Amino acid sequence: MINGINGVSDINGVSDINGISDINGISDINGVSDINGINGRYELCFAGSGGQGVILTSIIFAEAALLNGKKAAQSQSYGPEARGGSCLGETIISNGNIWFTKITRPDFLLALTRQSLDQYAGQVRPGGFILADSELTLPAVDVKYARLPILRAACQDVKNPMTANIVAAGAINSLLRLFPDKTLEEAIRRHVPAGTEQINLRALEAGRQLVAKAAA
Amino acid sequence: MSELRLLQGNEACVEGALAAGMRFFAGYPITPSTEIAERCALRLPQKGGKFIQMEDELASIAAVIGASVAGVKAMTATSGPGFSLMQENIGYASLAEIPCVIVNVQRCGPSSGLPTSPAQGDYMQARWGTHGDHPIIAISPSTVQEAYTLMIRCFNLSEKYRVPVIFLMDEIVGHLREGTEFPAAESLELYERVSSPVMGIDKHCYQVEEGEWAPRLNPFGRGERYNITGLIHDEGGFPTNNKATARALISRLLDKIDRNTEDICDAREYRMEDAEIAVVCYGGTVRSAMAAVERARAEGARVGMFRPVTVWPFPEARLRAWLPQLKGLIVAEHNHGQMLLEVERVARRPARMIGRVNGTLIPPDEIYAAIMEDNV
Numbered sequence: 001m002i003n004g005i006n007g008v009s010d011i012n013g014v015s016d017i018n019g020i021s022d023i024n025g026i027s028d029i030n031g032v033s034d035i036n037g038i039n040g041r042y043e044l045c046f047a048g049s050g051g052q053g054v055i056l057t058s059i060i061f062a063e064a065a066l067l068n069g070k071k072a073a074q075s076q077s078y079g080p081e082a083r084g085g086s087c088l089g090e091t092i093i094s095n096g097n098i099w100f101t102k103i104t105r106p107d108f109l110l111a112l113t114r115q116s117l118d119q120y121a122g123q124v125r126p127g128g129f130i131l132a133d134s135e136l137t138l139p140a141v142d143v144k145y146a147r148l149p150i151l152r153a154a155c156q157d158v159k160n161p162m163t164a165n166i167v168a169a170g171a172i173n174s175l176l177r178l179f180p181d182k183t184l185e186e187a188i189r190r191h192v193p194a195g196t197e198q199i200n201l202r203a204l205e206a207g208r209q210l211v212a213k214a215a216a
Numbered sequence: 217m218s219e220l221r222l223l224q225g226n227e228a229c230v231e232g233a234l235a236a237g238m239r240f241f242a243g244y245p246i247t248p249s250t251e252i253a254e255r256c257a258l259r260l261p262q263k264g265g266k267f268i269q270m271e272d273e274l275a276s277i278a279a280v281i282g283a284s285v286a287g288v289k290a291m292t293a294t295s296g297p298g299f300s301l302m303q304e305n306i307g308y309a310s311l312a313e314i315p316c317v318i319v320n321v322q323r324c325g326p327s328s329g330l331p332t333s334p335a336q337g338d339y340m341q342a343r344w345g346t347h348g349d350h351p352i353i354a355i356s357p358s359t360v361q362e363a364y365t366l367m368i369r370c371f372n373l374s375e376k377y378r379v380p381v382i383f384l385m386d387e388i389v390g391h392l393r394e395g396t397e398f399p400a401a402e403s404l405e406l407y408e409r410v411s412s413p414v415m416g417i418d419k420h421c422y423q424v425e426e427g428e429w430a431p432r433l434n435p436f437g438r439g440e441r442y443n444i445t446g447l448i449h450d451e452g453g454f455p456t457n458n459k460a461t462a463r464a465l466i467s468r469l470l471d472k473i474d475r476n477t478e479d480i481c482d483a484r485e486y487r488m489e490d491a492e493i494a495v496v497c498y499g500g501t502v503r504s505a506m507a508a509v510e511r512a513r514a515e516g517a518r519v520g521m522f523r524p525v526t527v528w529p530f531p532e533a534r535l536r537a538w539l540p541q542l543k544g545l546i547v548a549e550h551n552h553g554q555m556l557l558e559v560e561r562v563a564r565r566p567a568r569m570i571g572r573v574n575g576t577l578i579p580p581d582e583i584y585a586a587i588m589e590d591n592v
């Protein structure tokens with residue numbers, strides 16, 4: 001696993017795209033195979049509002065894990081609303097059998113809304129990692145974090161707000177170095193609606209660029 | 217085996233049904249079973265089968281029975297509220313001996329309840345939801361892989377015994393995605409419905425051949441005329457009030473399941489050999505229990521898991537065999553204690569119940585704590 005963003009922990013306060021990115025303490029993030037969290041599990045939690053596509057993001061990371069020879073279990077929870085309710089995608093990755101399929105102490109949290117950040121930030125294990133949209137303010141928790149303009153990049157760079165979930169996927173993989181880029185791209189091709197592959201791959205690249213610019 | 221693919225339990229159940237030869241689906245979408253209808257709508261036309269979205273669940277099960285009478289392997293899928301609506305015709309299928317598979321992806325009830333949240337509150341309803349003494353089989357998967365393989369078993373048992381089979385899933389497995397393999401088609405054992413070589417109006421369509429348990433009804437619509445009814449009927453299929461006939465029919469319907477439990481009942485045991493405590497659970501709850509049992513074992517507790525796969529009839533002979541060595545019995549299920557009653561009936565002693573009815577999963581910690589408390 002590449003440990004490619006060593007040395008970026010000192011970029012706090014570095015002015016980058018619009019000066020709103022904020023990456024803190026990510027220098028010691030390793031690949032999944034290294035960090036197996038509690039009980040040999042690596043738990044990823046993708047939280048947002050119904051319609052933002054966080055469940056699809058969780059599916060894509062589960063698929064990438066399978067493609068990478070790991071075991072994965074993906075589930076979700078949401079309310080009875082079709083749009084707008086609180087929405088959570090949960091992906092467990094492990095080298096061994098995964099029995100309990102829900103997050104217990106997530107190693108990683110993506111939060112795209114205020115509500116989801118407030119709800120799940122406290123569950124992230126000490127030393128875990130939170131990626132939040134830069135519009136959000138992080139509560140005081142003992143974790144590493146990055147705040148990146150995910151929703152804005154989807155609107156302005158990809159020119160489609162629906163791609164925010166894939167922008168986030170690109171950023172997550174750049175931050176955590178979970179899978180080779182090609183693996184994540186294949187996982188995206190398998191799960192996005194037919195005909196949207198190109199825009200989604202552009203969104204993935206936009207997400208990678210957010211991290212690259214913030215770390216530059 | 218094919219490559220590993222990331223599949224949802226609901227999707228795997230459809231693929232298993234197709235592999236079993238299911239070619240007709242009628243249903244009314246309901247969370248958390250909707251993906252089953254969606255995938256059937258996509259896949260059945262590709263296989264030359266038929267998908268119909270019906271106006272409600274009463275019509276759905278009626279259409280499934282009609283398709284099956286015509287000789288097609290047929291299924292429907294629903295959740296608790298729709299399962300309630302289907303009960304009358306499930307009874308009709310069990311009396312008229314029409315094979316069919318009803319998938320119930322359980323959600324938290326009663327009534328509309330928590331539509332997107334898991335539960336196992338329909339365990340007793342799967343057995344006793346329709347009125348009268350009737351035969352039924354229910355099978356419950358714990359993994360996405362099993363949603364595929366056990367679905368094939370549902371069709372085989374349904375066709376063999378000419379009985380409705382309930383595939384009692386829950387939201388936990390229905391909405392879970394994990395790596396799944398499709399076995400090669402030639403490796404699958406499929407049971408095809410037996411028809412009668414005799415045709416014509418002189419034949420008694422409900423007559424049961426020597427050594428068989430169910431009649432060989434020929435597919436409707438191929439020239440043969442016979443009567444099917446929800447009334448108690450004679451071997452010709454016509455209604456009768458004759459007491460001896462009624463007793464013989466109902467006894468045979470129940471016996472065909474009760475006397476074949478060795479064939480029908482399936483259970484899985486995990487680390488039971490030297491176990492003094494058994495956690496009994498089924499379906500999605502197995503996921504929490506396995507995590508707890510493995511952790512407790514790692515700390516030296518003599519605990520195992522007994523898991524009915526066929527949840528109806530309850531695999532009582534299999535559980536009874538372990539009872540002499542067991543000091544503690546823990547039942548974990550996502551309801552207020554339903555299979556608990558079966559376990560206590562078989563064990564003739566109280567069991568400790570770990571249940572949950574708030575729409576969340578039983579955490580492994582809770583089962584682990586109960587094991588360690590009993591492990592003294």
